[in-house]
Amino acid sequence: MIPDNEFIRMEGVPITKEEIRAVSIGKLRLSKDDVVVDIGCGSGGMSVEIARRCKFTYAIDVNDKAIETTTKNLKKFGVENCKVIKGNAKEILNDIDFNKAFIGGTKDIEGIIKILNKKEINHIVANTIVLENTVKIISLLEKYNYNVEVVNVSISYGKKISVGHMMMAKNPITIITGKKG
Amino acid sequence: MIPDNEFIRMEGVPITKEEIRAVSIGKLRLSKDDVVVDIGCGSGGMSVEIARRCKFTYAIDVNDKAIETTTKNLKKFGVENCKVIKGNAKEILNDIDFNKAFIGGTKDIEGIIKILNKKEINHIVANTIVLENTVKIISLLEKYNYNVEVVNVSISYGKKISVGHMMMAKNPITIITGKKG
Numbered sequence: 001m002i003p004d005n006e007f008i009r010m011e012g013v014p015i016t017k018e019e020i021r022a023v024s025i026g027k028l029r030l031s032k033d034d035v036v037v038d039i040g041c042g043s044g045g046m047s048v049e050i051a052r053r054c055k056f057t058y059a060i061d062v063n064d065k066a067i068e069t070t071t072k073n074l075k076k077f078g079v080e081n082c083k084v085i086k087g088n089a090k091e092i093l094n095d096i097d098f099n100k101a102f103i104g105g106t107k108d109i110e111g112i113i114k115i116l117n118k119k120e121i122n123h124i125v126a127n128t129i130v131l132e133n134t135v136k137i138i139s140l141l142e143k144y145n146y147n148v149e150v151v152n153v154s155i156s157y158g159k160k161i162s163v164g165h166m167m168m169a170k171n172p173i174t175i176i177t178g179k180k181g
Numbered sequence: 182m183i184p185d186n187e188f189i190r191m192e193g194v195p196i197t198k199e200e201i202r203a204v205s206i207g208k209l210r211l212s213k214d215d216v217v218v219d220i221g222c223g224s225g226g227m228s229v230e231i232a233r234r235c236k237f238t239y240a241i242d243v244n245d246k247a248i249e250t251t252t253k254n255l256k257k258f259g260v261e262n263c264k265v266i267k268g269n270a271k272e273i274l275n276d277i278d279f280n281k282a283f284i285g286g287t288k289d290i291e292g293i294i295k296i297l298n299k300k301e302i303n304h305i306v307a308n309t310i311v312l313e314n315t316v317k318i319i320s321l322l323e324k325y326n327y328n329v330e331v332v333n334v335s336i337s338y339g340k341k342i343s344v345g346h347m348m349m350a351k352n353p354i355t356i357i358t359g360k361k362g
Contacts, residue, residue, distance in 0.1 A: 018207060027182075153334065156333045
């Protein structure tokens with residue numbers, strides 16, 4: 001994994017923390033033949049890590065600053081097998097071919113999972129920070145007959161203070177994996 | 182990552198859970214040139230994952246059943262660049278060459294870190310489940326002038342019950358990384 005602080009950042013553009021990237025990458029069970037879409041790519045943290053481990057990656061985001069940040073990070077880390085696409089994922093997904101999907105963020109999860117199911121994408125990994133989204137994604141994946149795995153990850157970092165290390169908590173993230181076939 | 186249930190297991194031989202393996206592998210920042218020692222290899226979960234990502238791995242354990250389980254798992258996953266050595270890590274470390282160390286378990290952490298430092302191993306990752314060991318390892322790494330990163334990881338798995346998913350907690354694991362140079 002690439003440490004968080006090596007990525008180029010822009011204000012307001014989120015990044016998936018290193019440890020969550022590590023677990024999420026593990027859940028994608030990537031192989032050199034995979035073509036993966038990263039929906040809501042943010043700073044491109046996951047796009048870079050995914051692209052390094054598979055054949056090709058599409059990084060999608062609706063936000064201009066996210067597109068700019070992801071583009072810069074792909075360049076910084078020498079990633080050439082990733083196409084960055086600005087726009088509404090629901091529309092873009094219909095025009096591209098891939099076999100796995102990572103969902104970092106979207107405002108229309110119903111629409112996205114409906115399309116992924118229709119396109120017979122049998123391996124989906126999603127990260128959620130909002131409880132309601134976690135429940136919604138589990139429910140949608142079950143509706144479309146995916147086998148669902150739910151893993152909640154709480155990370156805390158030791159911060160050096162005068163008397164020793166104080167553990168500083170990050171927000172718990174839920175990593176949902178839907179698979180079928 | 183390989184799912185936990187794909188590893189061959191023996192009673193009483195521990196395995197590093199998938200998510201902890203994912204984060205620990207990330208912290209090792211493996212490259213194709215690395216030669217890594219896995220101290221206290223247990224079921225070989227980390228040995229298999231490390232060996233797949235580096236040049237060569239040594240898997241050490243003092244326990245007969247651990248050696249047997251690791252050997253079986255390396256064979257199961259077709260790993261050929263890993264040598265399994267039964268015995269006391271402190272003695273074995275003097276006879277092998279490597280540039281990174283993963284410590285999954287040991288009864289003589291003082292002795293081990295002293296040797297790793299003497300051998301100029303500048304990248305060490307350790308997993309701890311016992312608080313006292315966490316503090317001891319941090320203190321030893323600082324004594325030998327390693328830069329120390331402490332990350333605590335708490336995982337819970339969603340268990341499907343009649344009304345939905347109930348989160349079942351695993352024991353928190355601390356992943357300590359010591360680096361210098």
